[in-house]
Amino acid sequence: MDQIPFIKMHGLGNDFVIIDGREQLPKLSVAALRAIADRHRGVGYDQLIVMEPATNGADVFMRIYNSDGSEAEACGNATRCVAHLLMEESDSRSVTIETCAGLLGGTTEDRQHIVIDMGSPKMGWQDIPLSREEDTMHINLTVGPLSNPVGVNMGNPHAVFFVEDADTVDLEKWGPIAETDPLFPEKANISVASKMKNGDIRLRVWERGVGITLACGSAACATMVAANIRGIAGKKATLHLNGGPLDMRISDNGHVFMGGPIAISFRGALDASLLAGAV
Numbered sequence: 001m002d003q004i005p006f007i008k009m010h011g012l013g014n015d016f017v018i019i020d021g022r023e024q025l026p027k028l029s030v031a032a033l034r035a036i037a038d039r040h041r042g043v044g045y046d047q048l049i050v051m052e053p054a055t056n057g058a059d060v061f062m063r064i065y066n067s068d069g070s071e072a073e074a075c076g077n078a079t080r081c082v083a084h085l086l087m088e089e090s091d092s093r094s095v096t097i098e099t100c101a102g103l104l105g106g107t108t109e110d111r112q113h114i115v116i117d118m119g120s121p122k123m124g125w126q127d128i129p130l131s132r133e134e135d136t137m138h139i140n141l142t143v144g145p146l147s148n149p150v151g152v153n154m155g156n157p158h159a160v161f162f163v164e165d166a167d168t169v170d171l172e173k174w175g176p177i178a179e180t181d182p183l184f185p186e187k188a189n190i191s192v193a194s195k196m197k198n199g200d201i202r203l204r205v206w207e208r209g210v211g212i213t214l215a216c217g218s219a220a221c222a223t224m225v226a227a228n229i230r231g232i233a234g235k236k237a238t239l240h241l242n243g244g245p246l247d248m249r250i251s252d253n254g255h256v257f258m259g260g261p262i263a264i265s266f267r268g269a270l271d272a273s274l275l276a277g278a279v
């Protein structure tokens with residue numbers, strides 16, 4: 001393939017290059033993924049998403065790559081974007097999306113604000129995964145000013161640190177150290193969260209394989225679960241990320257629902273030099 005068409009979308013500024021690989025799967029080396037991710041010489045993205053044929057009756061399989069070329073199991077904000085594309089395509093208001101993390105359902109009233117059932121969190125220490133046995137509700141880990149995180153697996157690994165004021169944490173400094181701590185054999189997405197005066201939650205995220213992002217949907221799910229466990233929130237809360245708010249809810253059967261907006265930025269094509277990994 002000389003050129004590959006893509007759609008650039010974002011959910012609260014968490015941005016994606018989305019490729020429709022349902023007819024023909026693109027060949028993407030790590031060098032190509034990194035070249036496309038380059039915000040100066042490539043297109044720029046937090047995640048590159050390939051829509052692939054589903055294997056189990058879902059509408060699509062969604063493959064997720066981080067900007068460093070690593071593959072991720074879940075991506076909440078991109079799930080909303082892909083759900084929007086599928087809803088437009090099929091003129092429907094509900095879709096099922098398969099990821100490495102399992103089957104996710106998306107629903108909407110207007111195809112702009114999309115609610116995703118992100119499934120049930122896993123809380124066992126092997127599920128996160130951690131490299132040693134720990135109580136995941138109070139993990140014995142300190143990184144600079146951050147300590148005592150909650151470990152949550154939302155398909156992908158998360159550590160949520162509750163702090164007095166999330167805005168004062170030097171996340172560029174402590175995020176990468178926590179992400180790569182030997183406690184996390186598959187690394188981890190690192191969240192810092194604090195309760196706001198009105199009862200909402202402020203959340204900032206250092207994403208595994210990316211760095212600081214404007215929003216992270218799976219981290220919002222993990223933080224909702226962690227806040228509920230710690231008694232900081234009930235079963236519903238608004239989480240305020242740098243890019244804007246997500247409406248979060250835990251249902252009676254323990255599934256985490258995430259609602260938020262999507263936006264299409266532009267359409268383009270990846271050229272041969274980017275696909276060859278040249279920047």
Ligand SMILES: N[C@@H](CCC[C@H](N)C(=O)O)C(=O)O
Binds near residue numbers: 071073077157
């Ligand atoms: N932006 C995402 C999360 C993407 C994957 C993550 N960086 C990982 O490696 O697990 C979201 O909205 O959930």
